[in-house]
Amino acid sequence: MSQPKSSTNTSTRMAGAAPRMAGAAPRIAVLGGGSWATALVKILLDNRVDVRWWMRNTETVQFIRKYHHNPRYLPAATVRMKSSAISTDLSACVKGASHVVIAVPSAFLKAALSPLAREAFHDKIVISAVKGMIPDENLLIGQYLLRHFDLPEDRFLLIGGPCHAEEVAQEKLSYLTISGRDPVRAELLASALRNRYIHASVSEDTEGTEYAAIMKNIYAVAGGIAHGLGYGDNFMAVLVSNAIIELKQFLRSIYPVRRDIKGSAYLGDLLVTAYSQYSRNRTFGTMLGKGYSVRSAQLEMNMVAEGYYAARCIHEINRIKRCSLPIAETVYRVLYEGNPPRDEFQKLSHRLH
Numbered sequence: 001m002s003q004p005k006s007s008t009n010t011s012t013r014m015a016g017a018a019p020r021m022a023g024a025a026p027r028i029a030v031l032g033g034g035s036w037a038t039a040l041v042k043i044l045l046d047n048r049v050d051v052r053w054w055m056r057n058t059e060t061v062q063f064i065r066k067y068h069h070n071p072r073y074l075p076a077a078t079v080r081m082k083s084s085a086i087s088t089d090l091s092a093c094v095k096g097a098s099h100v101v102i103a104v105p106s107a108f109l110k111a112a113l114s115p116l117a118r119e120a121f122h123d124k125i126v127i128s129a130v131k132g133m134i135p136d137e138n139l140l141i142g143q144y145l146l147r148h149f150d151l152p153e154d155r156f157l158l159i160g161g162p163c164h165a166e167e168v169a170q171e172k173l174s175y176l177t178i179s180g181r182d183p184v185r186a187e188l189l190a191s192a193l194r195n196r197y198i199h200a201s202v203s204e205d206t207e208g209t210e211y212a213a214i215m216k217n218i219y220a221v222a223g224g225i226a227h228g229l230g231y232g233d234n235f236m237a238v239l240v241s242n243a244i245i246e247l248k249q250f251l252r253s254i255y256p257v258r259r260d261i262k263g264s265a266y267l268g269d270l271l272v273t274a275y276s277q278y279s280r281n282r283t284f285g286t287m288l289g290k291g292y293s294v295r296s297a298q299l300e301m302n303m304v305a306e307g308y309y310a311a312r313c314i315h316e317i318n319r320i321k322r323c324s325l326p327i328a329e330t331v332y333r334v335l336y337e338g339n340p341p342r343d344e345f346q347k348l349s350h351r352l353h
Contacts, residue, residue, distance in 0.1 A: 025050060026192060029093045031112065032103035033060055034303075035073040036129055039165035040101060042077045047195050053079075053086040054093040056112075061086050077169035090115050099125045099189070101159070102141065105304040106132030109141070113149075121149045125185060127157040131213045132306035133313040140210050153206075154182040157189055160209045162268040164278040171197040177265040178202045179209040203265060207255045212247060212266045215314060217307035218328050219243040220273040220281035225334065225341050227282070228289020235349070239327065240274050242352045246325050250314075253321045281307040288334060289341050311335050326351045 026049060030041050033055030044051045055061060063071050065083040087093050094100055094116060104112045109130065126149075128141040137144065142158070145151040160177040168174055176193060178200055180186035190200035203209055219240070226235055247270065248261045261267060273279045284305035287297040298308070315332040318325055330348045333339045 026099050026188075027052065027097045028099045028101060028192070029054060029097035030101045030103060031055075031090070031093070032105075032129075033057055033070070033073070034103065034105070035165040037101075037103035038070045038074045038077055038079065039168040040103060040129060040159070041079050041081075042074075043168065043193055043195065043198055045079060045081060047192060049192055051081060051085060052093045052097055053081065054088070054090050055086075056088060058088055061088055074165060074169040091120070094120055094124070097124065099127060101127045101129055103129040106130050106141070106306060107135055107304065107309050109134060109144070116149070118149055121145065121151050121155075125155050125157060125189070126151055127159055127189065128210070129159045131217060132309055133214055135309045135313060138313045138316055140207065140214075142206060142210065154180075154185070156180065156206070157186055158206055158210050158213075159189075159193075160213050160265045160269060162264055162272040164272060164276055166278045168197070173197055173199070175264055175268070176200040177209060179204065179206040179265070181206060201264075205255070205257060205259050205265075208251050208257065208259050209265045211251055211254060213269060214306070214310045215247050215250065215328065216243075216270040216273045217281045217305070218311050218314060218331050219247075219270060220279050221285035221288075221305065221307040221311070221335075222327050222331050223274040224279075224282040224285020224287070225289040225331070226285075226345060228286040228291075229342055229345055230289075231345070236274075238352050240270065243274070243327055244270060246323075246327055250318070250321070250323050250325060253323050254317075281305045284308065285331075294335055307331070308335060 028044055028049055029052040030037050031054045041051055041053050060072060064079060064086055068078055068080040069075050126145055130141050133140060134144045142156045145156060157178060157180040160179060163174045163176055174197060176198060178186045178190040183202060183204055186202040190202050193200045223236060223239060226239060244261060244267055273281060280301065280303050284297055284301060311332045314328055326348060330344045334341050334344050
């Protein structure tokens, strides 16, 4: 995606009691069967939006049709919908939608979308709810869709945090950030998501929000490693403070626009991912700090920790950008060079301030 001009103002507009989407009622397809896809389906169903839901697993589809909840993810969340609205037929699900929400882990996205023709999204608004990059191409999701599906930049939106699916399932007050080059389309999507437990704001800093959502997973892995090694709250506070400095420097290098790094899409998303009990990236890091190998931690979790893939993508991008990212590079060396976490964090501790 083209780099925005440095004069762009990316101020975030907070949601109030906005009207529902104008014009024809949206038909939204949600792709993915995990916790975040389930949470988004719940929000949309609660808001009486016309939803289609695609996932690979036939047994899970049949279970949801009969019992109205996902047996594998967020089982307490009710997702009562017509049997015909949930399917394993990807092409049919996408074809009948005006908006397509992609909530598939980044490592599996290319395979998931492979049955679709290049023009599959030509008349759609496509929304990424993915918190990662395409691993072997080091591409943001928006960049990938532009390159492989000819999706125009102004038809791409991003759903950011800070928000954990588990709290959405419990209907705890949660906040979303909808980013896009077209602020009108972003606001219309935000209005479809808002309800008594979801607040949504909009931002034009699509790339910055997307990179922030990716990098906070790396920092959450770091926080988990520190926790597993026995570092305390004092160290964690310094670690997160330095992480937001790293993030600010990297975003300025990649997309130098005006943004408030203290905003919820940046600092807020970092905080919830680094500290929350629901953070799978923090859990993954904690296991590494406690002595698990990378592979054994991944098998034990049976869920995708996006920070694992993000660490390599950001490392490769930063070989060109040459930003100072000591925390991100420490995580990379633990994950991909097999360096002992304790040794790496001992060195890192002398670089933090």
